[in-house]
Amino acid sequence: MKTHTILMPLDMHLHLRDGVMLENVAPLTAFTYSGAIVMPNLVPPVDTLDAVKAYKERIMAAVPNDFFEPYMTLFYKNYDKEFLEHVADEITAVKLYPAGITTNSEGGVESFNIEEMRPTLQAMSDLGIPLCVHGETDGFVMDREAEFMSIYELLAKNFPDLKIIMEHITTKAAVDMLDKYPNLYATITVHHLLLTLDDVVGGMMMPHLFCKPIAKRPEDLDALLGLALEAHPKVMFGSDSAPHPQHKKESCGCAAGVFTAPISLQLLTEIFEQFGKLDNLQAFVSDNAQNIYGICPEFKEVTLEKRPFLVPENYAGVVPMYAGEVIGWAIESVD
Numbered sequence: 079m080k081t082h083t084i085l086m087p088l089d090m091h092l093h094l095r096d097g098v099m100l101e102n103v104a105p106l107t108a109f110t111y112s113g114a115i116v117m118p119n120l121v122p123p124v125d126t127l128d129a130v131k132a133y134k135e136r137i138m139a140a141v142p143n144d145f146f147e148p149y150m151t152l153f154y155k156n157y158d159k160e161f162l163e164h165v166a167d168e169i170t171a172v173k174l175y176p177a178g179i180t181t182n183s184e185g186g187v188e189s190f191n192i193e194e195m196r197p198t199l200q201a202m203s204d205l206g207i208p209l210c211v212h213g214e215t216d217g218f219v220m221d222r223e224a225e226f227m228s229i230y231e232l233l234a235k236n237f238p239d240l241k242i243i244m245e246h247i248t249t250k251a252a253v254d255m256l257d258k259y260p261n262l263y264a265t266i267t268v269h270h271l272l273l274t275l276d277d278v279v280g281g282m283m284m285p286h287l288f289c290k291p292i293a294k295r296p297e298d299l300d301a302l303l304g305l306a307l308e309a310h311p312k313v314m315f316g317s318d319s320a321p322h323p324q325h326k327k328e329s330c331g332c333a334a335g336v337f338t339a340p341i342s343l344q345l346l347t348e349i350f351e352q353f354g355k356l357d358n359l360q361a362f363v364s365d366n367a368q369n370i371y372g373i374c375p376e377f378k379e380v381t382l383e384k385r386p387f388l389v390p391e392n393y394a395g396v397v398p399m400y401a402g403e404v405i406g407w408a409i410e411s412v413d
């Protein structure tokens with residue numbers, strides 16, 4: 079039986095939610111991942127030191143038996159330097175949402191006025207706090223990410239020492255942007271390495287594959303695969319696994335988000351094996367992130383086995399990607 083081992087897998091973009099949902103989904107990630115960047119788009123958003131600490135405690139309480147580090151983030155607003163200095167030890171990054179662009183982002187940035195944002199971003203740059211960005215405009219849905227490229231350029235040029243992470247990139251435009259500025263980095267999800275818009279709405283509409291940013295064209299998929307499979311040193315895996323209760327997905331007004339936490343490592347292994355690039359998976363799913371963020375995760379050794387795995391229909395009321403379908407790799411052991 080063919081196996082493959084990954085050391086200290088990291089998910090650099092994860093939604094754990096709160097309350098019962100947190101309790102249900104956090105153990106699924108903590109089982110196989112050493113750590114994850116936890117996004118702050120709760121209601122209300124995580125934007126104070128107390129909120130960061132309390133949320134981290136709730137996450138740790140939800141995963142009592144696992145070595146798992148939640149790398150906490152702060153919801154971007156204009157903060158003063160004193161506050162950022164105060165909170166720096168408790169957070170790994172600040173996450174910026176354009177207002178109203180995705181789940182619980184209403185309190186995000188309304189307009190990208192660099193001068194209004196300068197004190198905050200310069201302080202983050204000075205303190206070495208990376209900026210994670212949900213890079214979409216409010217334009218036509220297929221063009222939102224490409225339109226945002228000019229804002230990435232503005233940020234990268236104005237704050238050359240600020241690490242800027244283009245989160246969950248989905249387009250060739252973003253792939254082409256990555257090497258234009260030394261301070262730009264990117265995360266890629268597993269579903270955007272598998273799907274185009276055709277898979278979401280080309281036949282029957284598939285609510286469990288609907289997410290923001292929406293999956294794009296075949297040429298975009300190819301560009302993302304190229305970047306991920308070579309494990310470009312500025313690119314990291316970030317699942318953007320985003321659980322919603324089944325009734326919020328299978329309804330009129332389907333919430334955006336694909337739930338991949340329990341199967342992301344298996345799917346990544348399948349993709350990298352298919353393309354003969356298994357040797358690069360370690361860098362994509364851990365080493366690059368350690369270098370970019372300067373983090374040393376808890377030791378974890380995950381061995382996967384090449385055998386059919388039937389994806390469960392749901393995990394505590396949340397339907398995963400590929401529910402009820404068979405994928406090619408399964409988790410064999412976690413040490």
Ligand SMILES: [Zn+2]
Binds near residue numbers: 320
């Ligand atoms: Zn996200």
